[in-house]
Amino acid sequence: MTDEIDFEVDAEDLDQVATQKEVGEPSLVVDDLSVTYRIVGGGHAPTETAGSLLRRVVGRGRRHVGAVHEVKAIRNVSFVARQGEAIGILGINGSGKSTLLRAIAGLVPSSGGSVYSVGAPSLLGVNAVLMSQLSGERNIMVGGLAMGLSPKEVNARFDDIVEFSGIGDSVYLPMRTYSSGMAARLRFAISAAATPDILMIDEALATGDADFRQRSKERMDAIRDHASTVFLVSHSIATVASMCTRAMWLDHGRLVMDGPVGDVTAAYAEFIRAKHRERDAARGEQASGH
């Protein structure tokens, strides 16, 4: 995993502000949630000399092949989300954003705490079930069913989904032939076709152009009008600033800040700038031979 940080600031996004809606009843309560991944047999240093390999083969090495390595991906996170809120989730690579959404959707087991939700949060549907060997067309059906639509409803929305995704006739080709941007846009279009109580979007918007972002925002607004809550993970601070009313910042699995989107994006942007300065300083030292 790289430590790359996207810090794109898109001027056209900056003057947009998320539409404020009346905030309603709680839709999701996350109470002291922790998620720990257990990786069996992981955690070995990649350096392998002939000697150590031989020792391992003859069984005298100290390395324990079945060692269990633990990653605390989410640590004691608590918050309440309400109907009508659009919540952005910020954090550098590996900070636990996807894990948090997956745990809310019930796709990974928690190691502590609880999640209470109104209806079924849907992230699951789509990301979990789409199959790269199937055409976009088949995946729209599979994904739509996973989102709780009937086959009839999927057929009725098919044209809208294709139009929204902007993938055109590629919808009849296998998804493995899609660029990551096309696949992400199709995933978003399928997830947004239903109106779930809680919609969770992980990174899907980064790949779209300004026009796609505008349509996405309108769709998110429409979903929020139906008393739903939207979660949006994005590396783009500008995207979160323009699409969300509230933001959470995760770092090493901890919720370090949760509040109005302007406050959180400002603090996070400052953190990223400091990180870049540190990195530039370290590079400078290396370059000057220290």
Ligand SMILES: Nc1ncnc2c1ncn2[C@@H]1O[C@H](COP(=O)(O)OP(=O)(O)OP(=O)(O)O)[C@@H](O)[C@H]1O
């Ligand atoms: N299936 C898995 N098995 C083991 N460890 C995992 C698994 N998925 C994620 N992790 C680890 O959990 C931590 C959090 O990962 P996660 O994918 O939630 O981060 P993220 O914030 O979504 O990162 P990114 O911005 O790169 O998408 C990382 O240390 C990662 O290596």
Ligand SMILES: [Mg+2]
């Ligand atoms: Mg992620």
